[in-house]
Amino acid sequence: MSAMETNLSDLLNKPKVTLAALRGARRIRLRRRDDEDLVLTTAARADQDSAVLGATSRMFVEMMRTSQGRTLVLDVLPATFPWVRYLPAPDVREFSVELVGALGAAVDLDSTAAVAQLLTEWKHTAEVHADPELYAALTADSDEDYGPVPEPGAAA
Incomplete structure (x- = not known):
């Protein structure tokens, strides 16, 4: 481009x-x-981009309604998002379902912000699974209570 x-x-x-x-x-x-x-x-180019994104998203959503489509998506996810290899199998399926929902909503809302956020969140989840020490630290049971977490942006 x-x-x-x-x-x-x-x-x-x-x-x-x-x-x-x-x-x-x-x-x-x-x-x-x-x-x-x-x-x-240009407005024409922005409209074209939006039309292509909408058509692609609708096609993907419809494809996921079939068992063959779901199987195909699960097969291509690791090539599309290499970090998905670090997710457990149930999480990969959950990611694909959430991605389809977000893409369908993005077309209706004419906004990709939620899709971008979903991809970021799942990528960070994969990063946790890829790092054994971080995964252990975040999943360890602890009897220690560090108290309430302040609101983002609030003074500590």
């Missing part, structure tokens, strides 16, 4: 030149000094 990178200030200072470059690039990544980068694309 063709992408161009430039500074946001280039778009602000030379908008015609910067936008003309978009004709040859699928998208422009606008780097910002003190904030998250932005991506600029």
Whole structure:
């Protein structure tokens, strides 16, 4: 996929030149000094991307409704997500079911945020299973109570 990178200030200072470059690039990544980068694309291209994602997700969800589709998905998950090899078999099945649900919802919501979060969470779960010492530490029974956990962002 063709992408161009430039500074946001280039778009602000030379908008015609910067936008003309978009004709040859699928998208422009606008780097910002003190904030998250932005991506600029045409509405037609964004609509195409959304249509492709929606069609792919719907096809995947429908495929998972068949036993052959579920078997195929379980066979290809390790190639698609190499970290899935560290998950126990029941977790791999649970991951595939949750992924299908999240993809179906992403189409309806027109948002991939939940899918990205699900992938991150399962990848971290696989990281725990891949590290025997970490797994042992997190699954060990302990009679020690460290008290209540403060809310995220609260002062300790």
